Amino acid sequence: MTIQEIMERTHMKDTALCVAWVKDAIHLIESQYDETIGTWKTDIIDASGGTDNKYPFPANMIKLKSISVLDTNDNKYKRIKRLVNKPTVVEDTDPNE
Amino acid sequence: MSSTYYYRIVGKNIELWEYVASGQYDIIGDYRIRLPVDRSSENLIYPNNAIDNGLMFEGTAYIEPFVNADPNELSGGAQPTLSAPTGAPGGASGTVDNTDEEEWHINMSRMLSLAIVDYCKAMMSDLAAKLDMKEYYMREFWKKVGDERSNKRIASVIFPHSPYAVK
Numbered sequence: 154m155t156i157q158e159i160m161e162r163t164h165m166k167d168t169a170l171c172v173a174w175v176k177d178a179i180h181l182i183e184s185q186y187d188e189t190i191g192t193w194k195t196d197i198i199d200a201s202g203g204t205d206n207k208y209p210f211p212a213n214m215i216k217l218k219s220i221s222v223l224d225t226n227d228n229k230y231k232r233i234k235r236l237v238n239k240p241t242v243v244e245d246t247d248p249n250e
Numbered sequence: 251m252s253s254t255y256y257y258r259i260v261g262k263n264i265e266l267w268e269y270v271a272s273g274q275y276d277i278i279g280d281y282r283i284r285l286p287v288d289r290s291s292e293n294l295i296y297p298n299n300a301i302d303n304g305l306m307f308e309g310t311a312y313i314e315p316f317v318n319a320d321p322n323e324l325s326g327g328a329q330p331t332l333s334a335p336t337g338a339p340g341g342a343s344g345t346v347d348n349t350d351e352e353e354w355h356i357n358m359s360r361m362l363s364l365a366i367v368d369y370c371k372a373m374m375s376d377l378a379a380k381l382d383m384k385e386y387y388m389r390e391f392w393k394k395v396g397d398e399r400s401n402k403r404i405a406s407v408i409f410p411h412s413p414y415a416v417k
Contacts, residue, residue, distance in 0.1 A: 154363035157352035163370045168348040178369035182362060183310040186399055191311035197304035200296035207263040208305055216310040222255045223304045230306050236258040240294045
């Protein structure tokens with residue numbers, strides 16, 4: 154169905170507003186149901202401190218289904234579990250001890 | 251290796267943690283001996299291995315919501331070749347006028363497209379302060395979305411016969 158058909162069915166005259174509402178509707182559908190599934194990959198870095206263990210969610214992702222890490226032994230992605238609570242973090246001030 | 255990783259959601263980011271179990275031992279002669287005092291510990295540490303493309307997110311996304319052809323019709327008996335039009339999300343950048351936008355096809359099934367029509371009607375009712383109409387069209391919207399989902403589910407029902415049932 155084209156944008157024009159939607160405008161005719163709803164008696165709308167503003168194309169930009171119609172496109173904006175269609176985008177909103179698609180967003181609602183994708184929030185509730187798994188209609189269009191995507192995957193995004195990013196490098197894991199050897200963290201040294203600070204925010205090195207933080208990775209942003211993909212910009213165009215709407216609803217998260219799973220997070221996986223590449224198992225380098227068999228080259229397959231395997232799902233990892235979510236921590237519910239914040240872990241206790243103690244700074245290692247002298248790693249040689 | 252993946253079993254040693256965990257994540258935690260923090261706002262727009264995730265924190266990645268690696269699980270390590272460590273213990274202390276002494277070397278006596280050629281043998282490594284675990285000390286009698288239990289010094290083993292389990293910790294979560296920052297990831298200490300670099301892995302190319304090591305982290306994968308899976309989720310629903312805004313991928314080519316508009317395409318150049320009708321996704322619900324076969325093209326010459328084959329699946330249609332779809333691509334995002336110029337100016338549409340995921341398509342090439344370029345000047346787009348209203349006439350171009352009106353030709354965009356919604357990259358969804360016909361039932362979901364009809365649901366989107368109901369959504370637009372609901373928003374128009376909202377603008378006109380007709381809230382009862384808005385509620386009605388939003389109900390229709392979710393009803394059609396639900397219908398679309400159930401269309402893809404195949405449910406089989408089995409009725410067991412009792413041993414003395416007359417068939």
